[in-house]
Amino acid sequence: MTAAAVAARVTDPELPMLTLADLGILRAVDESGDGVVVTITPTYSGCPAMRTIEDDLTGALRDAGYPRVEVRTVLSPAWTTDWITPAGRDKLAAAGISPPGPAPRRAAGPVPLTLGPSRRAIACPQCGHAETEEITAFSATACRALRRCTACGEPFEHVKEI
Amino acid sequence: MSFDEAYEALTDHDDDARWAYGTGFADPLAGVDTAVPAGVDRGDLAAYCLMLGDDALIMSHRLQQWVTRAPELEDELAIANIALDLLGQARLLLTRAAEVEDAGRDEDALAYLRDAADFRNVRLVEREDADFAHLVARLLVFATWRLALLDALTAAGDPVLAAIGAKGVKEVTYHRDYAARWVVRLGDGTELSHARMQAAADAVLPLAGELFRTHPTEARLVAAGTAVDPATLRAEFDGVWAQVIAAANLRSPSGVPDDDGPGGRDGVHTPALAGILAELQGLARSVPGGVW
Structure with missing residues (x-):
């Protein structure tokens, strides 16, 4: 299986019915030699699952025969639920x-305030x-x-x- | 198993299981291009990242102190989530500050090993809230100002700050709506809730003057196209504040006073910061680099 296919099957720890690919936080998987660089994006700045996601990616790829895995973060463009x-x-x-x-x-101008539900x-x-x-x-x-x-x-x- | 290893078995012991330091994963900016834009002074940029990071860190800590004390479970969750968002923003900003200053410190050293005089947060975030009405009034002031700031930061010349700003805007939009709805609910509620909400607005708004004062560090970075001049945020702030106060049937205190003395951005803090840092830093300082 390609590294990209392995990474795409890893699930999100908070929403385990979704893979990282379903959630849209898996941004890139690059293979070079025996190493893999996986790029992910956080959903929220303080998302506490990022470390677990990193560990899960590293573990899944290691089990699939990719011993050298580096997980990188990309902040921009920011994740949106549209992904x-x-x-x-x-x-x-x-x-x-x-x-x-x-x-x-967003329209031009300040972020509108929403006072009602x-x-x-x-x-x-x-x-x-x-x-x-x-x-x-x-x-x-x-x-x-x-x-x-x-x-x-x-x-x-x-x-x-x- | 020897006795020495008994504690080891209790943890999944990897190389950064330093929970006294609390962060878990090593670098929230791993893989982000962290070059400093041309023409920008490293010292100024590091100081600016500290300002915005310390605002988020100390506000987050004050919010965390409300967890288990909020009126309803839903508000426990809201306050904890808002605190977590701000802690995430603080981590990104302190990591950026550490990279830019390039002095061998990391986000943990900046959070846990600085003294009060080295913190650069505005004093508003240090205040201990007398009751829940004070909390939501203070959060409204803070989130309204920070949302305008982060939104303007998305156009900053530093791509890392611009990315942190873009991410933060989505989060702080929810924080501001949460605070504003509570101000309206309490202000437009019973006689008692109205009186307490009015007292909170009267107490908190006069503290906002410092938020709009341009620090010399900010002025130099604005000239280099890398920071937001907080003085430019005042019109948006005043508009949102007036909208909420009117919807809440409150009367606004006389407005945000001008403030031109030394303040938190210069390391001049209220006595409350020492208490916050004692709680925030106590464990990390008593067991430097401790591993569990």
């Missing part, structure tokens, strides 16, 4: 996590009801908000758009 692949979105939905909508597009149309991943409400914009990890369905009453996680 989560269609397959990744399907896997999130299948796991009961509502996938993100399109990331907000988010107006996004986010359907319930359990019953499919169209109307859900935000409980909190910050959930078990920085990348997920907590919402509740107004029909079935079930809370669910939503990957928030950045």
